[in-house]
Amino acid sequence: MKKVVLTVVLALLCNFLASAQFGKIKLDKAVDAAAKGVKSFTLSDAEIKGYADEYMQWSDAHNPVCKTTDKDKGMKEVADRLAKIVSVVPANLTKELNLNILSYYVIDVNAFACANGDIRVFAALMDLMTDDQILAVIGHEIGHIVNKDSKDAFATALRVSALKDAAGAVGGNTVQKLNDAQLSDLAESLANAQYSQKQENAADAYGYEFLKKCGKDPNNMASSLGVLLKLQEEAGTPENSKFNKLFSSHPDLKKRIETLNKMN
Numbered sequence: 555m556k557k558v559v560l561t562v563v564l565a566l567l568c569n570f571l572a573s574a575q576f577g578k579i580k581l582d583k584a585v586d587a588a589a590k591g592v593k594s595f596t597l598s599d600a601e602i603k604g605y606a607d608e609y610m611q612w613s614d615a616h617n618p619v620c621k622t623t624d625k626d627k628g629m630k631e632v633a634d635r636l637a638k639i640v641s642v643v644p645a646n647l648t649k650e651l652n653l654n655i656l657s658y659y660v661i662d663v664n665a666f667a668c669a670n671g672d673i674r675v676f677a678a679l680m681d682l683m684t685d686d687q688i689l690a691v692i693g694h695e696i697g698h699i700v701n702k703d704s705k706d707a708f709a710t711a712l713r714v715s716a717l718k719d720a721a722g723a724v725g726g727n728t729v730q731k732l733n734d735a736q737l738s739d740l741a742e743s744l745a746n747a748q749y750s751q752k753q754e755n756a757a758d759a760y761g762y763e764f765l766k767k768c769g770k771d772p773n774n775m776a777s778s779l780g781v782l783l784k785l786q787e788e789a790g791t792p793e794n795s796k797f798n799k800l801f802s803s804h805p806d807l808k809k810r811i812e813t814l815n816k817m818n
């Protein structure tokens with residue numbers, strides 16, 4: 555990236571190292587919350603969708619979203635490239651899942667999906683990959699949406715952060731207006747969340763089939779992980795490298811690639 559754009563919020567979001575492996579969501583905070591006696595309460599699908607919309611509006615307002623109409627040449631290039639990549643996603647899938655796929659112009663190697671169908675692919679990740687590998691990452695993220703991983707993780711994050719004091723006061727289809735502190739709290743909670751190995755493998759398998767549906771070589775799913783593995787291997791020791799710090803908690807890339815290669 556020639557141009558580095560970071561916002562304060564990004565400092566929270568960058569932990570989304572999900573980044574590297576497109577979404578590792580661990581439920582540490584949920585476990586902590588349970589231990590502290592945070593009550594679980596029901597959230598309807600409509601509520602989760604409403605809060606996800608609210609959260610993503612906030613996230614988009616705090617991060618540089620690349621647009622095809624951007625005056626900034628670099629941001630426009632990223633937006634144009636992503637629009638071209640996304641153009642092969644089947645229209646019925648986009649409609650059914652309410653997909654909205656955009657890029658943030660930031661230096662983190664990352665991508666994430668939110669429960670409302672929003673997917674954000676970071677420009678630094680796009681810099682490292684071919685168009686078809688980026689499509690694979692998008693397919694993997696769609697897999698998390700289809701498999702309800704994004705929804706479950708978001709509902710958990712809501713319960714332990716933004717709505718932690720609201721137990722009993724929510725229910726039905728009432729979506730509260732979250733304040734800035736609640737939204738920051740939610741961002742942090744999501745950043746600390748991780749998906750299980752099983753969820754990641756399922757999302758990889760979805761990405762593999764998705765590439766076929768898009769008329770692309772499914773091996774791009776494994777090769778996109780290979781790009782990240784190479785980055786990890788080049789990164790050196792954790793003390794010297796922000797990349798290795800980013801990847802150190804994810805020793806599973808090799809395993810995921812092996813699993814995908816067995817699908818051939």
Ligand SMILES: [Zn+2]
Nearest residue numbers: 575576577757
């Ligand atoms: Zn993932």
